[in-house]
Amino acid sequence: MTNSSESKIVVKNLVKSYNNKTNAVNGLTFSVSKGEIYGLLGRNGAGKTTTIRILTTLIPPTSGEAEVCGMNVVHKATKIRKLIGVVQQGEAFDFTTVEGNFKIYQLLWEIPKEEASNRMESLMELFKIEHLRKKRMFELSGGEKKRVQVAREFMHDMEVLFLDEPTVGMDPIMRRDVLNFVKDKAKEGLTVLFTTQILEEADYLCDRIGIMNNGVISAEGTSTSLKNSYGDLRKVEMKFSSEVSPDSIEKLKKEFSKISDIQAYLISEKESEFIIKNIGKTLPLILSLFGSTGVSIETISTNNPTLDDVFLQVVAR
Amino acid sequence: MIPSSIKLTIRNIRVNVDPGTLAFLLGLPALYFFVLGLMFQGIVPDFEYGTVKISYVSFLAPGIIGMQTLTAGNIGGSLLWADRRWGMFEQLMVGPFRRSDYLLGVVFVSIVFSLGGSLIMLGFAFSANATFILSTLSIPYIIVALIIGTVFFTSLFLIIAVVAKSMQAYNTITIVLFFFLDFASTAFYPITSSTPIWLRAISSVNPVSLVCNIVRDSMVSGISSATMISTLEMTGIMALFFVLAMVMYRRVRVGA
Structure with missing residues (x-):
């Protein structure tokens, strides 16, 4: 496979079938550069977790190619596993104390004792779990377990980090702290593949986003470019300076129905509301129609498209 | 650099050094030893074992030590079950390890617990005035026998851990096995001509x-040709079950 030297993850025509019937991943292609945070979004069953499991060498692909750190996930699995960190979607912990879990990671990754101790202390402080250090894992709440799971992964050095819905169960403040920490790590050169169901997280964290649907990426780009490409439906609200007569409303309705970029609208004597495409072209048309009917507009407001709008459009196609 | 299987062994020890596991590993056999040993010692006169005359406590102690292989083997199986249930098997498989490292880590930890538990039981036996003929030949022989037994039972419980669909199923199977293997064995009582023939048959093929x-031969009466035949039989059974366990273990799916 041709691999850009900057790409830490390269996936090409990846397919994963179960029982030769269902394709959980169906010809997936994308790449992630060094230091980039790439978000995989999609509905449940879109193939995000299967993709992560293939890339973390847990399961082999049915066909296609996947490379992590320039190595094939099937042939160089053991070497890849030494260079990656993984926070799984489900719980994964040893039945010991919180501190015990960190110390086991120190042992497993052979981190020098002093360095491990410093890292553990700073991670515990950062993830606000110092007070839990002597507690056994089964005594913790779901969100606390998740914090330990994420924090523990940063005990060892890695080139690529796979985060499969890492903030599930966390409160908004902790979630933001975790995302900021991941952002800082990416600035230091860590490559991150991130999946989430919380679109604001992806919007906040990811350099690029791929929206998965039925095992393939249906839309890809930066958050802004996706919004520009797919989020072109806008809601426009207007308030009139004076009451509009019923005759004028009927006349306007006839004209609005001729404009294909108006997806929906409501109009009353005092105000109107439109869902429109191509705002740059459509809004002046609407305003000129109001002008020609003698309706003066007091206020106009529009909302910006969100990643939710993009997501809904892409997965609904 | 520590070999991965050793790192996983140390991790397995740390994870299992909890009051529950220690009570199961040491408390139960110690209870068997002191309660059965001291209670029956008073009513069972010294009897012939092979060519020597021994007390009941001296008879029971090697049985309790042999049983450590069964107990430690169960720890290995439970470990695989728990790691699968609580996500650590998958987490370790995305770490710097191979599947074989994990398997070896489970086998090694069972051996550590088996030998450690046996040593403690031996200490208990000495404290109860049991007498043995330990020598430079018998000690390594006992260690090898305990390792063979532990690998066999670990393999058996690994197979059960792979097959069992729930923790309840795993626990039920292992509890039934424990009672059957322990009490239908020569751990607590000798097989004599007055033992019912069906029980004698079961006991003779019982790995415990x-x-x-x-x-017991190595500690009490000396290693004989019969001891060596038993060792060969046990080695064969162990090899067979270890291969079976490896085949079953390869079928454990991660992340599927």
């Missing part, structure tokens, strides 16, 4: 009996 007999 084989291990206990090897350990």
Whole structure:
């Protein structure tokens, strides 16, 4: 496979079938550069977790190619596993104390004792779990377990980090702290593949986003470019300076129905509301129609498209 | 650089050094030893074992030591079950390890617990005035027998851990096995001509009996040709079950 030297993850025509019937991943292609945070979004069953499991060498692909750190996930699995960190979607912990879990990671990754101790202390402080250090894992709440799971992964050095819905169960403040920490790590050169169901997280964290649907990426780009490409439906609200007569409303309705970029609208004597495409072209048309009917507009407001709008459009196609 | 299987062994020890596991590993056999040993010691006169006359406590102690292989083997199986249930098997498989490292880590930790538990039981036996003929030949022989027995039982419980669909199923199977293998063996009582023939047959093929007999011969009466035959039998059974366990273990799916 041709691999850009900057790409830490390269996936090409990846397919994963179960029982030769269902394709959980169906010809997936994308790449992630060094230091980039790439978000995989999609509905449940879109193939995000299967993709992560293939890339973390847990399961082999049915066909296609996947490379992590320039190595094939099937042939160089053991070497890849030494260079990656993984926070799984489900719980994964040893039945010991919180501190015990960190110390086991120190042992497993052979981190020098002093360095491990410093890292553990700073991670515990950062993830606000110092007070839990002597507690056994089964005594913790779901969100606390998740914090330990994420924090523990940063005990060892890695080139690529796979985060499969890492903030599930966390409160908004902790979630933001975790995302900021991941952002800082990416600035230091860590490559991150991130999946989430919380679109604001992806919007906040990811350099690029791929929206998965039925095992393939249906839309890809930066958050802004996706919004520009797919989020072109806008809601426009207007308030009139004076009451509009019923005759004028009927006349306007006839004209609005001729404009294909108006997806929906409501109009009353005092105000109107439109869902429109191509705002740059459509809004002046609407305003000129109001002008020609003698309706003066007091206020106009529009909302910006969100990643939710993009997501809904892409997965609904 | 520490070999991965050793790192996983140390991790397995740390994870299992909890009051529950220690009570199961040491408390139960110690209870068997002191309660049964001291209670029956008073009513069972010294009897012939092979060519020597021994007390009941001296008879029971090697049985309790042999049983450590069964107890430690169960720890190995439970470990695989728990790691699968609580996500650590998958987490370790995305770490710097191979599947074989994990398997070896489970086998090694069972051996550590088996030998450690046996040593403690031996200490208990000495404290209860049991007498043995330990020598430079018998000690390594006992250790080898305990390792063979532990690998066998670990393999058996790994197979159960792979097959069992729930923790309840795993626990039920292992509890039934424990009672059957322990009490239908020569761990607690000798097989004599007055033992019912069906019980004699079960006991003679019971792996706990084989291990206990090897350990007892080595500690009490001396290693004989019968001991060596039992050792060969146990080695064969162990090899067969270890291969079976590896085949089953390869079928454990991660992340599918």
